[in-house]
Amino acid sequence: MGCSSSVADRKSENVIRAAILIQKWYRFTMARLEMRRRYSLSIFQSIEYADEQDQLQVFSTFLFSFYLVPVSQIFTSPSAPQVVDEDFSLKEFEKKIAVPDSYYGPRLSFPLTVEDANALLHAFRNEQLLHARYVLQLLSETRRVLKEMPNITHLSTSYSKEITVCGDLHGNLDDLLLIFYKNGLPSEQNPYVFNGDFVDRGKNSMEILIILFILGVGQEISEYILQDHWKQILSLLRDVFSWLPLATIIDSKVLILHGGISDTTDLDFLNALERNKLKSLMRPPKSVTNRQDQVKKKTPMTKPSKHTASQHILDILWSDPRSQNGCTPNKCRGGGCYFGPDVTAKLFERYNLKMLIRSHEFKPEGYEISHDGKVITIFSASNYYEEGSNRGAYIKLNPELTPRFVQYQVSKLTRRQNLRERVGTIESSALKSLREKIYAHRSELISAFAQYDTNGTGRISVNDWAAAMESVLQLELPWRMLRSQLAQMNPDGEVDFMSCFYDLKMGQPIKEVKRKTPLAETLCRYRKDLEIIFNIIDKDHSGLISLEEFSQTWRLFTSHLGIDIQDDSIDKLVLSIDYNKDGHIDFNEFLEAFHVVHRLEKKATS
């Protein structure tokens, strides 16, 4: 008896011990998975913030000088009667630009109606074209309406039951369409506030703008007039953006703005300044001219007196909330500040506010509540970095001003991936972006490595390798953790630094692309910019453009970069990349020619 019970005891002890082991081991693997997920997001975010600085150099004069313009907006019913003055611009456009009979896209008439808005949504969903004349007319109407709006718009929930607040969309047309599908189109009974960052990474930036503008007032430009009217459109677009209001207040209690606040935010001052004169502040604050300057990144910017208009705008556009008290300069963004719960409390007391809704920061769940419920961050671009990376969300505010969150995630996949698969997808995408960046800075990295490699052995310590990576790429990432994915180590524990530039899977160096290195690296560095331009030229989003269009694009691009490239080298480039010689280039193929991906090598060896 004594014997059998102790056997039973031992058995159950074993079972318990086994359970503990399995639980321990499972938690271990889940923690590592979580680590991989976090550092992948960290990679995306660091590259994004770094790009914000680089890209603006290219775009400030060219395309989207309002790139990453983060401002608040309110869109109400397009059916509200609008008196259309004899607006000179509208008539001018109508006179000067003829819309041919062969054009089968939506034809807009002003004043705009709900029918026009629906026609447009329908058109974009079916990837039809909108004629440039209508784009111009729409923009000029938008500008006219915006001019009449104050810097801070006041809304009331007494008209409608609920107000919907959306955060950053980043050009994700799918998300916008999903929101309208779930939540209905904007109207007087269904007002929306869009809180900025409508454009940039997503392919459908132009469409989103057009939709938002047309819905507010009551991508694609006809090939016939591409060259002529593009410049006009851009200039008008820039103007329109400078007229976007700065903030919205609901029921005098809820403040909505894009970034955040600082300890000197003064709403009366903000309301009084001339917002359209502050166009230049629409770009990220740091105008870095070369990498040397970026060393100063860590020190706070020398700011003008805290009470100037520019300081105010920077603060509301670029600040981020933090859990620690105080107001410190925002090192990540280079403008605005980190504001703590005490700053929020003070502002609320001063203006008798109850809530602050802002966007500007990526949130995996689409939203986040901080400062004890006083501050809400809302982010509406789902799968922002990669399929499966995050949800998007919007807020429904009722007259009691209690927020209700609606989350969503647009998915192209028919089967939902499990957690492990999702992390795998995000991770490989993040690493791919990181490797591109590494390749883009190849020459600088090699010289940095060489400085540590005093004996010329081609190997340096992990410490030195990490230091070099961080200083050249200016990305604060866990380099030691990432090392195994980025470079090879020999048995002595030293890093073979040239292996950074190998295709890691193949373990061999890519045959040096027979082009001048600066060109290849430049292309990599400005990949995102090129992609955006490409997407605009690629009217039917087929991913193909003709050789002629490509050459045009390239010439425009390089002239703005101030790079002198021979015409015939472009032609040679283009011809060599058109593999199937059908007169078209797939943009991905083109860029991959310069990536750390073995396409060319395969071609060469096949």
Add this chain to the structure above:
Amino acid sequence: MAAREEKGEDALVAEIEKKITETFEVFDRESNKTVDVREIGCIVRALGCFPTEAEVQKLLEQIEVEEPGGFVHLEHFLPVMTKVLLDKRFQPIPEDVILHAFEALDENKCGYITKDDLVKHLTQGGEPFTQEEMEDMLAVALDPETDILHYRDYRIKLVVDETKTFPFNG
């Protein structure tokens, strides 16, 4: 000789501290050198350690947790974690030990465990799984058609995943 040894040890400590800091910062969501106390277990494991929940709790007792909010500062975490790594505590379990553990749960020694048994053992015994943890594990581990865990295959699958992607080994 002694001086060089000391230098070697210093370098080792410095290297360990950098590793810990890097990992910590990945979880530092506000870039202010603090993390939520609930993430400490994750961080310790991400650094390659294999503690039980009880061991994580004991570790936390040595670290000052800032209230309100439950934050841990890097400067308090660093010395404690450095010692853990230097002492090589909470070493990983070898593969075959995991296998034996599954076998212990497999009462009939048939090479698999049913879903119900698995749930019973792991949510009631040892350091019980939360419902979420259990569901997560079942989603990946079970054969969807039979609702059975073939533990040999499962274990191999996960081990392969691990070694493929994780660098902080030693």
